Amino acid sequence: MKISINRLKNHLTLTESSEEIADLLTQSGLEVEGLEPFESIKGALEGVVVGEVLTCEKHPNADKLKITTVDVGAESPANIVCGAPNVAQGQKVLVAKVGTTIYPSSGDPLTLKKAKIRGEVSEGMICAEDELGLGSSHAGILVLDTDLPNGSPATDIVEVSKDEILEIGLTPNRADGASHLGVARDLKALLGREIQMPEAVELKVEAEGPAISVEVENAADCPRYAGVVLTGLKIGPSPQWLQNFLKSLDLDPINNVVDITNFILHDLGQPLHAFDADKISEGKIIVGKLPKDTKFTTLDEKERKLSGEELMIKDPKGGLCIAGVFGGEDSGVSDDTTSIFLESAYFSPDIIRKGSQFHGLKTDASFRFERGTDPNMPVYALKQAVKLIQEIAGGKVSSEIIDLYPNPIEDFVIEVEYGHVNRLIGKTIEPSEVKSILESLEIRVENETETGFTAIAKPYRVDVTREADIIEEVLRIHGFHQVLLSENLKTDFLAEHPVKDLNKLQYRMTEILSAQGYHEIITNSLTKPGYAEKSGYLDASKSVEIYNKLSEDLGVMRQTLLFSGLEVLARNINRRQTDLKTFEFGTVYQKSEEGYQEGRRLGIFLSGNKSSESWLEPARAFAFADLYATVEKLLEKLNISIGDISMVESAPFDYGLKLMLGQKEIGSIGLVEEKLLKLAEVRQEVFFAELDWDLLCKKASGLKKYQDISKFPEVRRDLSLVIDKSVSFDQVKSVGIKFGGKLLQRIGVFDVYQGDKIDAGKKAYALSFHLQDQEKTLTDKVIDKTMSKLIQAFEKEVGALIRT
Incomplete structure (x- = not known):
């Protein structure tokens, strides 16, 4: 659910930042899942200025192009090549300067650079309406009628509305939070401020109109039904402020009357519905049911068969609307409508849920009715809507308010x-x-x-x-x-929690590793003192020394599985077995101020070639990704999700990764330093992972999470990002997950480029983005919006340049 910060400020005084408001709401139970900026015009026309065409001449190398000089308020005019047929000397125009990113009405964003077009320098763009996202026209450039000085920002001419939008993950029990008023009520309690409710409007009958009567067949299905007739309306586009509000909530403006009903729904939480009064047969509204298999065509032009259990708004001839769910095609407001019957009701949540589920229709209205709306709100919301309609669409009140509420709902x-x-x-x-x-x-x-x-x-x-x-x-x-937590926590469990069998867990991991071609090794827990003394990363003072040594080579207990495993690799390599995949479950030991400590570890080694040479392909050496894939597979089987991942460029690795689970390290992976390989007399590269097996056993879960396979297709989109070499894929992936929303299923990288075709210190990632909606087929509009949001996030968060 989306909430506008600007609209919240109409309900109560807010001096806190949007981030502080989000934290307050999350702590109180309205979890804010995201905070996004909204601009009525993408990019807010930043970098676009008023310019004056000083000269306009034909391009020497192109029939349809012209060379212009444009005064943009700088020290010298800008040379701009323009292809618009209507460009001419003396015009005032909108100019996007070099470095500006423009967001066209269709297509991808474009960052302007100084360029040569057919041999002539061009320093910016004289813009058409669609190139700035102001409309759809591309007939020619925008010619202004203004006295503003050259170089003035375009926002002095074109108003840009800015807002910040909270994305709230509303839990089913918090029906009261499904509106701006509901969220404001929580902030009122949290901040100790008063809510500023619009004054109740008293309506007076001003003109005659169609006489509409209402009959409710079953008050249990519809405890309260209110409505009023308005005549003399002029249906048309809504004012810009209303369109911007709806767009900020991802809603498409339709016309002034329908937009007002949507505004009231999101502002006050009360769904409304407007019927064309002239299309109500015999001037009678009936709230009841229609027989099973009755055909009814909804606003989306689909003919549906009724179940006989859904609540309908009907007239003596048939259905007008599936109550609280979706309107009918034949009774809605159109461009020709001049009179409406405006409905505001409280329906039983159960009856609305039945209709919504049977027809597979999830609308903003049904979302609220199913959870329970405010039975005291219908008439107040109706009056506020009438006031707005009269201000925006004209019209006169042509009936008293009908309010059928035979059995008021008690507190x-x-x-x-x-x-x-x-x-x-x-x-x-x-x-x-x-x-x-x-x-x-x-x-x-x-x-x-x-x-x-x-x-x-x-x-x-x-x-x-x-x-x-x-x-x-x-x-x-x-x-x-x-509420402070005590040092000792305890609780009662209603469900059974079987004790983990650690032997079975280890055997399961052994099976997985063996199936991938790994060989299990078992090595001695006693090792050489020199490994700790010469390694540069182990503390020799923490080695557990043996009092009655059999030999100096077996003088201490090992602190890591690395060196005993390397000894096994060296023995095999010396016997020309150079392609090795091994693993070991073993115990490591340490001495500390508290005494002696020991812990179980899982060590995994890769060395040599992954595949031998053949007539089909050359030999391929093991790579870091091969070992990481193995570790990832093991953690997946244990139902453990890796938390933070950080780079390691210190002993025992030349390079590697440290894996975290919360605040605890679960292990590390990397390419072993050559110095350490020499200590164990290994003469080829070795990739090594050491995982804290005790911690993995503790965190492992036998529970599996399944979900239905989506009936709707997955969509793939690719992007190429040029970023600094210091930016890791994990950072890029984190930004994608943060801003990709629920539609983004996964991100992959299928190519990495570093070379002379891009700037020094840069690299290029080719990324694939897989999008899918679990409830409906994705449209191009939704896909493009998601990708545009990702592009902006990559540009802002990691300084990416999008290659086109």
């Missing part, structure tokens, strides 16, 4: 004991603070005693019906972080 009455509050939260909270928090959340406190009170929650809080719910409300506003 939730909940008995609460202070002792239970303190026991469940785990700390003592003063009764005065409990009362203050609840009242800030619009939950009344009555019948107070020394031991407890009665809480009265309004019906829009569908998740607050029990004492435990009240206590949760107190805790989330008081702050989870303020």
Whole structure:
């Protein structure tokens, strides 16, 4: 769910940064999954200025091109080659200067460079409407009627709206948070500020219109139904502020009336629906059901067969709308509409969920109705919508407000004991603070005693019906972080947690490694003292020394599996067995101030060739990626996800990676230093990984997570990035995951280039991005938007240049 910071500021005063607001909401239970900037015009026309065409001459080498000099407010005019047919001397135009990135209405972003076009220097671009994302016209350049000085920013002429958008991962219980008003209510409690609600509007009948009556067949399915008739409307585009608001939430503006209903839905959380009043047969709205297999065509022009269980808005001739889910094709607002019946209702969540699931329709309205809307909101929201419609689309109120609400929904009455509050939260909270928090959340406190009170929650809080719910409300506003954890934690488990069989776990890993061609080795735990003394990375003072040594070569307990494994490799290599894949589960030992320590490790070695030479292909030596793939496979089988990965360029590796799990290191992988190979008398490259087997056993999970295979196709898009050599693929991948959203399934790199075709100190990554939606087929618009977001993120976060 997307929330506009600008719109939140219409509901309450906010002086905090967007990041601080996001942190506050996340701590209180409205988890913010992302924070993205929004610009009504991509790029905000940065680098685009007002210019004046001083000269315009025919290009000597191209019939359709012209050479211009343009005053852009700099010391000297810019030479610009232009292909527009309408460019002429004396015009005021919009110019994108060298270095500016422009975002066309269609196609990829373009960063302008000083270039030669057919032999003539061009320093920028005189822009057409579509080249700046201002519209779709490409008939010619934009010619301005302005007295602004040359060099003035384009934003002095074209208004650009900027906003920041919160992406909230709304949990099913928090139906009250599915609107800007709902989010503002939480911020009111968290910050101690008052909400600024628009004043209730009193409507007066101003003109005659179609007489509309309403009949509700079953009040249990529709406890409240309200509506009003408006006439004399002019349907057309919405004003820019309303279009920008909808676009910031990824909604397409349709027309002024429909846009207003969408605005009210996202602002107040109340879905509305507008019917063309002239298309309602006999002037009668009926809220009820239609027979099974009745055919009904929805707004998406699809004919559907009804189940007979969904709630319908109908007239004496047939269906007008699947209530709370989707409108009908024949009854909606069109360009010719002049009169509407505006509906605002409270439907039973169960009946809306049935209709939505049966037809596979998930709309913004059904999302809210299914979870439970505010039964006290329909008339207030209706009045606010009418006020906006009259301001934007004209029209007059032509009926009294119809409000059928035979059985008002009662507030939730909940008995609460202070002792239970303190026991469940785990700390003592003063009764005065409990009362203050609840009242800030619009939950009344009555019948107070020394031991407890009665809480009265309004019906829009569908998740607050029990004492435990009240206590949760107190805790989330008081702050989870303020409840200190004791040194010794304990809890009761309802589910069984079988003890891990560590032998079976090790045998399972052995099978996996053996299946990949690895041979298990078992080496002596006693080793040479010289390995620690000469290695440069082991602390010889921590070696556990043997008192009754059999020999100096077996004088200490090993601190690592590296050297005993290298000895095995040396023995095989000396006997001309040079292509080696080995592994060992072994114990390592250390002496410390606390005493002696030991731990189990898994060591994996690769050396020589992965494949022998043949008539099909030459021999290929083992590479770092081969060992990393093995480690990744083992961790996948243990259901362990690697956390942070950092580069290692110190002993025992020439280069390598350190793998973290939270704050703990689970192992390292790399190419062994030549100095260490000489200590063990190994004369070829060795790749080595050492993993903390004790930690892996502790974190391993036998649980598997499965999901249905998507019915919708996966889409691949490729990008080529030029980045600094210091930027790792892991950094690039992290940026992709952060900004790619839920559609991005995986990122791959299929080519790396470093050479004279790009700048020194740079490298080029060719990346593949695999996109998929689990609920619908991806459209080009959605794909392009995702890729555009990724491109901007790579440019900003890692300084990437996108190669085209």
